[in-house]
Amino acid sequence: MSENRVDSVPAGDLTSPAGSGTAAPPAPLTTSAPPGPAARRTGGGARTGGRDRTGGGARPHPLRDRLRRDWQLLLMALPAIGLLAVFHYVPMLGNVIAFQDYSPHVGIAESPWIGFANFQWLLTDQSFWDATLNTLTITAFQLVFYFPIPILLAVLLDSVLNPRVRLFVQSIVYMPHFFSWVLVVTLFQQILGGAGLISQLLRANGYDGIDVMTNPDTFLLLVTAESVWKDAGWGTIIFLAALAAINQNLYEAAAVDGAGRWRRIWHITLPGLRPVIILLLILRLGDALNVGFEQFFLQRDAVGREAAEVLDTFIFWRTLVTGEWSYGAAAGLVKGVVGLLLILVANKVAHRFGEQGIYKKS
Amino acid sequence: MSTRPAWEERPSLPGRLTKGLTLSVIALIVLFPIYIVMLTSLSPAATVNEAGGLVVVPDGFSLAAYRELFSGGVVTRSVLVSLGVTAVGTAVSLVCTVLAAYGLSRPGSVFHRPLLFMILLTFLFTPGMxxxxxxxxxxxxxxxYWSLILPGAISAFNLVVMRAFFMxxxxxxxxxxxxxxxxxxxxxxxxxxxMSKGVTAVVGLFYAVGYWNAFFNAILYxxxxxKWPLQLVMRQYVQQGQALTLNGASDTASAGALPPNLAIQMAIVVLALIPVLFIYPFVQKHFTKGVIIGAVKG
Known part of the structure; x- marks a missing residue:
């Protein structure tokens, strides 16, 4: 009975979870329920006798009662939690082999403990530092030559007045995000490689062919171009949302005051994007050690280790090819811990800037 | 159709031309590689030979490359592997994610805070290869095949997206x-x-595309x-230009080793593209409707 009534609620109104409230500030990822909805939705408490947990004070229900009430919900969460526990948290514990001289034949329990020896070797390993340097170089280069492109593209798309044209272009530029790296690298190879379209055209006109895909000198440009082709369009989504949230009256007021198109972009659009830009910039810095694995793995053979070895590929080749499990685990652990520290620092900086960061200041 | 506000100046002709040209160039940069790959895969051998490589101008039509691929060799098998892993994987991921997102979406339910914390923590620290x-x-x-599904079955991001929607x-x-x-x-x-068809479709697409495109899991496991999925076949045969054979000497003759051939290579690329191109338009409209935006907002 009640289901019929409930089903008549128009589903279409709810396609946007944030409603139309684009003006609401982006809620950070919190470790608890967002304060807004939680405070608003005290229905659970009201239903069980008007006692509201969010009011603080003593716990209203003994654990047994709450378990009896919520066991179905817990049961539903169980499969996902189980998968994460097994495939995320167990391997996290498996990192202990970084402090061992691990051998797969004897297992973790029997392998000898050697303290920090693996880390000492790692820090004196030139190829580790080369890979780190490559990783940081790529991050820095892409901050300059990749990062601004989604912003510019979003401003351009936002200025398209005809909604149909805009939607059409949007769906085209989002699309490559859903292609695999193998596919993207293959496409680039077909265009820019030694047997690719450009070389084909050059040779047909009597010039030498070029092979960008195996040239370590242009590798930085190549991987950045690939990243732009694949993900810059998708990257506009968040900026388009921020643009939609800018108060249109500001533009009107500026236009009335005589500000032209470019001045409006400079004085209204860009300041309106500032919070998102700073947030994404900081997040990218916190993620500086991750430049993407598959893209580099796929091109490492063709371009060579000197240019294409990044931390992830270093770990892969050092371990799975040579069997130095503990050494690879140590490298992975260093990368993970440094990455975690970078995120925490980046978040601190975000708070310093008055932004929300990825989690709330507590 | 245009919705220019009254106060905004009428766009100048050079301005409109520049903008139109820029947008066209951007769209072309995305579409052109896809076009020549498709065209080459559908061209007869003579046209490919004459072009000396990729075909830009259509001349003739041939399904020979696709017939070769679906004659039951390595590629046919890898397509089936990829389809199977994608179907089963998406089902597992979507069911687990929806259940957990709903199970953790009621404020004040028992243990939802620690469980949610456990999920969010996976954002900050990955366990390592x-x-x-x-x-x-x-x-x-x-x-x-489970090694291609279970380790990455739950995406904390997708779970948080769905939970935010349910809330x-x-x-x-x-x-x-x-x-x-x-x-x-x-x-x-x-x-x-x-009530959540849009967000379910988008999260389903994310999972399905993830499984279809997965490459590195298969390299590792x-x-x-x-048992190779299509992406690995594409890597070896198309990107690295190596002939395709199956392991085990007795098998090679029957499976038919496939020497590198441009039309066939491009046909493999098209095979990898097609599912994405087909599903994308059905889900794409939800992106612009704000499912993702809401997600990004947490």
Whole structure:
């Protein structure tokens, strides 16, 4: 009975979870329920006798009662939690082999403990530092030559007045995000490689062919171009949302005051994007050690280790090819811990800037 | 159709031309590689030879490359592997994610805070390649298709997206059903999910595309190349230009080793593209409707 009534609620109104409230500030990822909805939705408490947990004070229900009430919900969460526990948290514990001289034949329990020896070797390993340097170089280069492109593209798309044209272009530029790296690298190879379209055209006109895909000198440009082709369009989504949230009256007021198109972009659009830009910039810095694995793995053979070895590929080749499990685990652990520290620092900086960061200041 | 506000100046002709040209060039940069790959895969051998490589101008039509691929060799098998892994994987991921997102979406339910914390923590620290490999190995999943599904089955991001969506459904809706004695599972399947078609479609697409495109898991966990997914075949045969054979000498003759051939290579690329190109338009409209935006907002 009640289901019929409930089903008549128009589903279409709810396609946007944030409603139309684009003006609401982006809620950070919190470790608890967002304060807004939680405070608003005290229905659970009201239903069980008007006692509201969010009011603080003593716990209203003994654990047994709450378990009896919520066991179905817990049961539903169980499969996902189980998968994460097994495939995320167990391997996290498996990192202990970084402090061992691990051998797969004897297992973790029997392998000898050697303290920090693996880390000492790692820090004196030139190829580790080369890979780190490559990783940081790529991050820095892409901050300059990749990062601004989604912003510019979003401003351009936002200025398209005809909604149909805009939607059409949007769906085209989002699309490559859903292609695999193998596919993207293959496409680039077909265009820019030694047997690719450009070389084909050059040779047909009597010039030498070029092979960008195996040239370590242009590798930085190549991987950045690939990243732009694949993900810059998708990257506009968040900026388009921020643009939609800018108060249109500001533009009107500026236009009335005589500000032209470019001045409006400079004085209204860009300041309106500032919070998102700073947030994404900081997040990218916190993620500086991750430049993407598959893209580099796929091109490492063709371009060579000197240019294409990044931390992830270093770990892969050092371990799975040579069997130095503990050494690879140590490298992975260093990368993970440094990455975690970078995120925490980046978040601190975000708070310093008055932004929300990825989690709330507590 | 245009919605220029009254105060905005009429766009100048050079301005409009520049903008139109820029947008066209951007669209072309995305579409052109896809076009020549498709064209080459559909061109007869003579046209490919004459072009000396990729075909830009259409001349003739041939399905020979596709006939070769679907004659039951390595590629046919890899397509089936990829389709199977994608179908089963997406089902597993989507069911687990929807259940957990709903299970953790009620404020004040028991243990939801620690469980949510546990999920969010996976954003900050990934376990690392080596321990993950050793785990999968010790579970005996090497060379099992489950190794391509289970380790990455739950995306914390997708889970958080769905949960945020469920939390925005007015509490009164499920509550009225609860008063009538409906179980939580029934509320989810009969009420909440029908109201969440958009977000479910998008999260399903994310998972499906993830499985279809997965490459590195197979590099790590699948040694037997009879079980290779399409992406690995594409890597070896198209990107690296190596002939395709199956492991095991007795098998090679029957499976038919495939020497590198441009039209066939491009046909493989098209095979990898097609599912994405087909599903994308159906889900794409939800991106612009704000499913993702809401997600990004947390």
């Amino acid at each position: 080596i321990p993950s490999y050793l785990l999968v190995k010790s579970l005996g999943l090497i060379d099992s 925005n459904i007015p509490e009164e809706v499920p509550d009225s059903a609860r008063i009538d004695g409906a179980s939580e599972f029934r509320i989810l399947t009969r009420i909440v999910l029908p 699948i040694n037997d190349n009879a």
